[in-house]
Amino acid sequence: MLDIKRIRENPDWVRQGLVARGAATEAVDNLRRVDETRRELLTDVESLKSQRNAASKQIGDLKKKGQDTGAAQAAVREVGDRIAALDERVRAVEGELDQILLMIPNVPHASVPVGHSDAENPIVAQHGTPREFAFQPKGHVELGEHLGLMDFKRAARMSGAGFALFIGAGARLQRALIQFMLDVHVRDHGYTEVWPPALVNSAAMTGTGQLPKMAEDMYRLAADELYLIPTAEVPVTNFYREDIIERPLPIYLTAYTPCFRREAGAAGKDTRGLIRLHQFDKVEMVKFAAPETSYDELEKLRADAEDILQRLGLVYRVKSLCTGDLSFAAAKCYDLELWAPGQQAWLEVSSCSNFEDFQARRAGIRYRDENGKTRFVHTLNGSGVALPRLVVAILENGQQADGSVVLPPAIVPYMNGVERLTVSV
RNA sequence: GGAGGGGUGGCAGAGCGGCCGAAUGCGGCGGUCUUGAAAACCGUUGACCCGCAAGGGUCCGUGGGUUCGAAUCCCACCCCCUCCGCCA
Numbered sequence: 001m002l003d004i005k006r007i008r009e010n011p012d013w014v015r016q017g018l019v020a021r022g023a024a025t026e027a028v029d030n031l032r033r034v035d036e037t038r039r040e041l042l043t044d045v046e047s048l049k050s051q052r053n054a055a056s057k058q059i060g061d062l063k064k065k066g067q068d069t070g071a072a073q074a075a076v077r078e079v080g081d082r083i084a085a086l087d088e089r090v091r092a093v094e095g096e097l098d099q100i101l102l103m104i105p106n107v108p109h110a111s112v113p114v115g116h117s118d119a120e121n122p123i124v125a126q127h128g129t130p131r132e133f134a135f136q137p138k139g140h141v142e143l144g145e146h147l148g149l150m151d152f153k154r155a156a157r158m159s160g161a162g163f164a165l166f167i168g169a170g171a172r173l174q175r176a177l178i179q180f181m182l183d184v185h186v187r188d189h190g191y192t193e194v195w196p197p198a199l200v201n202s203a204a205m206t207g208t209g210q211l212p213k214m215a216e217d218m219y220r221l222a223a224d225e226l227y228l229i230p231t232a233e234v235p236v237t238n239f240y241r242e243d244i245i246e247r248p249l250p251i252y253l254t255a256y257t258p259c260f261r262r263e264a265g266a267a268g269k270d271t272r273g274l275i276r277l278h279q280f281d282k283v284e285m286v287k288f289a290a291p292e293t294s295y296d297e298l299e300k301l302r303a304d305a306e307d308i309l310q311r312l313g314l315v316y317r318v319k320s321l322c323t324g325d326l327s328f329a330a331a332k333c334y335d336l337e338l339w340a341p342g343q344q345a346w347l348e349v350s351s352c353s354n355f356e357d358f359q360a361r362r363a364g365i366r367y368r369d370e371n372g373k374t375r376f377v378h379t380l381n382g383s384g385v386a387l388p389r390l391v392v393a394i395l396e397n398g399q400q401a402d403g404s405v406v407l408p409p410a411i412v413p414y415m416n417g418v419e420r421l422t423v424s425v
Numbered sequence: 426g427g428a429g430g431g432g433u434g435g436c437a438g439a440g441c442g443g444c445c446g447a448a449u450g451c452g453g454c455g456g457u458c459u460u461g462a463a464a465a466c467c468g469u470u471g472a473c474c475c476g477c478a479a480g481g482g483u484c485c486g487u488g489g490g491u492u493c494g495a496a497u498c499c500c501a502c503c504c505c506c507u508c509c510g511c512c513a
Contacts, residue, residue, distance in 0.1 A: 042475050046482045053482090056494040060443040069493075076493040244472085246435070366472095372454090374472075 001101050001361045004035060017107030020114055020323035031100050038093045045086040052079050102212055106358040108323045109295070109332040115322025121335070122322070127306065128315035130339050135401045139342035140392040141273040144170060146403055147421050149395075152273070161271060162263065162278040164388060169421050173394075173407075174281060174387060176414035178256045181283040181308055181384055189304045191254035191285060196235030198257055199226040204238040207363030209329030209355075216264040228260035232284035233381045240288060242364040244374055249367055250289040250297055254384065257282065274388035275347065281387040287380040288365065291357065294378035295332070298354040301382045302334050305350045308385055312408040314393050315339040317346060331356045334382075338389060342396035347389040352382030395421075 007014050011028050018025045055076045059069045113122050144150040149170025155163040166174055185191040205211040205227050210218060219228040229235055232255040239253060259282050263269075270276035285304060289297040302318070309316045321333040330353040337346035357376035360366070366374045398405040405421040412419050 039475065042482080046475065049483090050481055052493080056492095057443070059493050063443085073493040080493070244435090 001358060002104055002107065003357070003361065004031070004097070004101065007031060008035060014104070014107060018105070020108055020112075021105055021326060022116060022324045023105060027100050027104055031097070031104075034093055034097050034100065038090065038097060041086060041090045041093060045083055045090060048079055048083050048086065052076055052083065055079070102206070102362075105328045106326075106331045106355065108326055109354070109356075111295075112326065112332050113320055113322045114324075116324040117322075118325045120322045121319040121325055124318050124320045124334070126315075126317040127310060128313075128339075130315055130341060131397060133341065137341040137396060138399060138403070139273065140340070140395040143342070143395045143399055143403065143405060144274075147405065147423055149173070149421065150274075159278075162276065164274055164277055164280070169415070169418065172415060173391060173411075173421075176411050177387055177390060178281065178283060180411050180414050182254060182256055184308060184311065185254040185283070185285060185304065185384055189252070189254075189285075189307070191252040191304075194236060194239065194253050194255045196229075196232065196239070196255055196257065198229050198235075198260075199224075200229055200235055200238065201226060204234055204241065204363075207241050208234045208237050208359050209362065210234060213328055217262050219260045219262060229257060230261045231259050231381075231383075232257040232282060233286060236284060236286040237359055237365075237379055237381065238363055239286075240363075240365045240377075243366070245288060245365065245367040245377065249377065250287050250293065253286045255284055255286075257284070259386075274392050275343075277388055283384045283387075285382050285384040288367075288377045289380060290367070290369070291375070291378050294354050294356065294380060297378075297380055298332060298334075298352060301380055302336075302352045305336055305352055305382050305384050309336065309338065309349075311410045312390075312394065313410070314390075314397060314408075316349075321351075327351070327353070329353075329355050329358050331358065336383075336385065338393040340389075340393050340396045342399075343392070347392060349385040349389045349393075350383035353380060355379045355381075 002014060007028065011032060014028050015025045018028070055072065059072050059076065062069050062072065113120070115121065141150075141152065145152070147170075148168055149166060151165045151167060155165035182193055186193050199221070202211055202225065205218070210227075210230060214230075218230055221227070235257070236253050236255050245251070258279055260279050261277075263276060263278060266276060274280075285301060287297050287301060306316070306318070316336055316338045319335045319337065321327075321330075321335060326333055330351075333351055333353040335348050336350040336352070338349050340347050356378050359379045360376040365377050365379065367377050369375050394408060395405050398407060400406060400420075403423070407415060407419055407421065409419075
């Protein structure tokens with residue numbers, strides 16, 4: 001959510017941001033009109049309340065002296081009726097204001113490249129070069145099923161399309177990667193590990209920006225009005241919801257959680273294998289930073305995610321999302337993409353975003369600056385990283401001519417010493 | 426799920442329907458004292474909104490209601506604690 005004061009003072013800032021995203025701008029004018037109405041109503045109703053407070057006090061004094069207050073009470077009751085009517089209008093107008101404000105996306109940072117779609121996201125870095133194969137590299141589905149690591153048919157039978165079922169070393173590999181990534185972030189990158197709920201209420205979802213706009217993409221438990229988290233970003237960012245953080249910033253948190261996505265808009269896309277699932281696992285990093293340092297923190301966050309990929313010896317590139325491809329709540333975002341030779345494609349395994357105070361304002365997350373003044377923090381998060389596509393890259397990059405897979409040395413200790421996945425394992 | 430108790434400022438903890446944004450203690454901050462520190466003493470210390478300002482308004486779990494006036498009374502819901510039941 002944007003700051004209404006800032007919109008009031010500098011509407012063009014928002015308008016330009018919306019234009020850069022390719023979004024409509026009339027909301028800005030609606031907002032200013034409604035804001036104006038709200039302030040007029042507030043001035044009126046608050047002066048009436050001031051009157052009432054004074055009059056009620058007088059009535060109290062008169063009663064103490066034993067005087068009759070019938071006429072005075074009737075007069076104040078009439079004021080009270082007017083207040084009630086105005087209050088109702090204020091509530092309605094504030095509801096309208098919130099409605100508009102909650103639907104306006106964040107304004108892109110000045111450093112974000114301008115563009116219309118993902119086709120215009122510049123590649124800002126690449127690490128490693130794709131491996132040359134002496135044979136035709138296979139896809140992860142063929143490799144994984146051949147090695148007995150996963151079974152999509154059985155998964156579909158019990159859950160439908162878009163679910164994974166890992167077996168044996170395949171299941172162990174999930175656990176190994178989760179453990180490995182959490183260890184690196186906690187031990188070497190300074191994060192505190194948290195283990196949050198996977199079900200959250202609508203307030204939490206609104207706080208991070210999934211609601212109201214992305215309601216269709218989430219699994220909702222109607223009987224309890226709870227949602228399955230689409231990412232650990234939601235519960236971990238909401239760690240400090242409605243709080244004034246009294247600890248020094250920045251704060252780094254990391255969490256492993258399952259993630260659930262309906263993929264409502266992606267029906268029929270990437271239906272085979274691990275590329276796009278309704279349920280997947282992810283290690284997430286979340287930061288709470290002072291506004292002055294949040295863009296430095298974004299670079300460090302990206303480096304923390306890259307470190308995971310580097311330690312696993314994988315080939316990846318980094319894109320800076322252009323204004324037209326930026327997600328709703330983000331002010332700036334880097335995507336990390338792994339090379340998957342079986343797919344002959346780059347797979348997104350991490351988005352590292354700075355939301356500035358957009359989420360903090362929605363979720364009520366504040367801190368005190370050096371003068372003791374409360375201010376909204378800047379929130380950031382990035383995958384560190386998403387599991388299924390990481391597994392795709394590990395299998396497809398590590399495959400040998402005989403169909404076995406050599407694992408990255410960094411996870412061998414987590415695999416109980418297994419260096420290579422073969423049919424017999 | 427059932428019965429009972431409770432939700433007040435950073436924490437602990439008072440609070441008669443008007444004098445309560447709220448006693449008191451702790452903590453925090455500033456000061457006196459001290460070579461320095463501690464102790465002691467003095468002062469200070471919530472958030473949000475409207476307003477150029479003066480000032481005004483709102484907030485005592487949440488939402489409604491009663492009243493001229495609600496932290497205080499009524500209703501619903503949420504959360505916490507104790508006991509019982511059930512259960513991984």
